[in-house]
Amino acid sequence: MSLDFIFCILPRVDVVGPVLGPYVLKSVLENHGYSSKVYDLNLEYYKNLNDKQRDLYWHNEDRVFHRDFPEAFNELWNESFGDFCKKWARTLAEKNPKYLGLSIFSSRSFHSSLAFIKEFKKINSETKIVCGGPYATFMLGKGHDLAKITDYILEGDCEESLIQFMRGNLSYPGINSKGRQIDDLNSIPFPNYDDFDFKSLDEICPGKNVHVTASRGCVRRCDFCDVKTLWNKF
Numbered sequence: 001m002s003l004d005f006i007f008c009i010l011p012r013v014d015v016v017g018p019v020l021g022p023y024v025l026k027s028v029l030e031n032h033g034y035s036s037k038v039y040d041l042n043l044e045y046y047k048n049l050n051d052k053q054r055d056l057y058w059h060n061e062d063r064v065f066h067r068d069f070p071e072a073f074n075e076l077w078n079e080s081f082g083d084f085c086k087k088w089a090r091t092l093a094e095k096n097p098k099y100l101g102l103s104i105f106s107s108r109s110f111h112s113s114l115a116f117i118k119e120f121k122k123i124n125s126e127t128k129i130v131c132g133g134p135y136a137t138f139m140l141g142k143g144h145d146l147a148k149i150t151d152y153i154l155e156g157d158c159e160e161s162l163i164q165f166m167r168g169n170l171s172y173p174g175i176n177s178k179g180r181q182i183d184d185l186n187s188i189p190f191p192n193y194d195d196f197d198f199k200s201l202d203e204i205c206p207g208k209n210v211h212v213t214a215s216r217g218c219v220r221r222c223d224f225c226d227v228k229t230l231w232n233k234f
Contacts, residue, residue: 004166005029005036006097010112011081012058012065013042013105017201017209021133021158022103023191024213028159031189034166038195041088041116045081047200053080067110077115085112089119099128101154104135110146117149130165132158140178157182185213 007022022038029036046054056064057076063069064076077085092100100120102113117129131139131146132154139147140155147153152170154161156179164172173180182188193210201209218225 003037003095003097004034005099005101006092006095007036007038007101007103008092008116009038009040009042009103010109010116011042011045012108012112015043015046015058015201016205017211018191018193018196019103019105020191020211020213022101023193023196024188025101025158025162026195027189027192028162029166030192032163032166039088039092040196041084043197043200043204044088045084047204048084065108065111067107070111073111081112082115085115086119089116090123093120093124093127096124097127099130101130101132104131104133104146106135107138109135114146114149117146121149128152130154140176152176155179159188181217185215188213 007026009019009022013019019040019042026036026038046058049057063072065073073081102117104110104113113131120127120129128151129149130152131150136153136155138144139150139153152165153176154165154174155177156174158174158179159182161172161174161179165175170176191210
């Protein structure tokens, strides 16, 4: 039986612990009777790199995955990421979920997400593509390259809008539109980390770190920061 939803995390995100959002949304879905699984391909790719590659791609160089440097990503694609991307696109496409959701943290996941969706659609054109995460805010209404090949964008806090989406209420705020900020953080369930590879994380970053959400938004309104765009209220 195929899954209702597969969440996918693609490079580049810092490897210090599970990316919180997809694992919270896995709990949200399962609390409402929907099946889901999370694939952290960011960790999967990182753990197979040598120390020199980790330093180059993650720590010392900000060009390789960044949206503004496609030529650097093309070099990485030809070197190793292309084979990795095609392998996992085929693996997930063959699972034939109803929805494939990409959690996109920043512009550093732009090229990898774009390439992954294209490879996935070559094999499976039936599964609907959903993009969320902080970067989804910047995909709305701008003719964005990622938005052009995405079926749905879930913007902002998705703990409520995702369930409305699964129920077919596509006019709900946050579904291809500006979302609502959740007022009560206590309503959010604990993340379900059943799918996360803590053994690999511990080998890379000893201590098994996990993130805790204590607040959303910020008391300041700094011009250089995008937090006020993502969360208007503290």
